[in-house]
Every structure is written in structure tokens, then in C-alpha cells.
Amino acid sequence: MQDDSFFQRVYEVVVQIPPGRVTSYGAIARYLGTGRSARMVGWAMNASHNSLMSIPAHRVVNRTGLLTGKHHFGGSDLMKQLLENEGIKIIDDQIVDFDKIFWDPAKELIL
DNA sequence: TTGCTGACCGACG
DNA sequence: CCGTCGGCCAGCA
Numbered sequence: 305m306q307d308d309s310f311f312q313r314v315y316e317v318v319v320q321i322p323p324g325r326v327t328s329y330g331a332i333a334r335y336l337g338t339g340r341s342a343r344m345v346g347w348a349m350n351a352s353h354n355s356l357m358s359i360p361a362h363r364v365v366n367r368t369g370l371l372t373g374k375h376h377f378g379g380s381d382l383m384k385q386l387l388e389n390e391g392i393k394i395i396d397d398q399i400v401d402f403d404k405i406f407w408d409p410a411k412e413l414i415l
Numbered sequence: 416t417t418g419c420t421g422a423c424c425g426a427c428g
Numbered sequence: 429c430c431g432t433c434g435g436c437c438a439g440c441a
Contacts, residue, residue: 311439328423328424338436340423340437341435343424343436343438345422346423347420347437349422361422365422366422367423372422375422
């Protein structure tokens, strides 16, 4: 398995996101060490379907808490519905109390 | 091999 | 306040 790929690295972090919580691409990127390359995290999400594991990409949003990637969930409000299903309130694709439900891998997750 | 793209972030004017 | 630009790096044609 040598899935040491950058993607797999991201997946391992994303799958560890607790339900009802969300994180940002930058937070994951920084945790991985890529730092400023937050784009790579988003790119990894795009390829998440390529992974054998189920990636809750709906729990990953940009730093503003805006569902930027909802368009990739089928073009529907699926992403919004999934988050609401976990108790997260969303208004106009914007997560409510984003700071409170924000989950930082660099702080919460410790390896 | 080179070049373009991309679900971002932070700085600058 | 808001619009714009650069950076960063991995995958793909």
C-alpha cells in the first residue's frame, strides 16, 4: 500500500473528523506540512472518490465556512443536507457558528 | 518533458 | 470594505 500519496495523507485526516464538526483546507494543509498549498487539499478531495475509503469531504470547507465544494457533490444541496444531518446549521451555504464547530487537526488531532 | 489547472489562503491597494 | 494578485504543489494531457 504505499498509499503514501499526498492524497492518502489528506484522507486519513479527513476521515478522523468527528461528526458535527468541520475543518478548513488550510488547517489540513498546515497539519500535513504543505502549509500554503491548501489547494492540494481541495485537489485531494476532488480525487477522494478515487480512494478506497469513504471520505466525508462534506465536512471540509474553506476558512470562511462557506460550502465552496458543494458543487462537487452532484451540484445539489447534498453537502448542505449532509452537514445539517450532523446537526450543523447552514444558511445560504454558510456554516453557522463555524468557529464553534471548527475542528483543527493540528490541535485536536495529535500524532 | 512542459505547461495548465485547481473544492485555497493571505497580502496588498 | 472589496477586488485583485501571487504562491504553493501534485496530477494529468
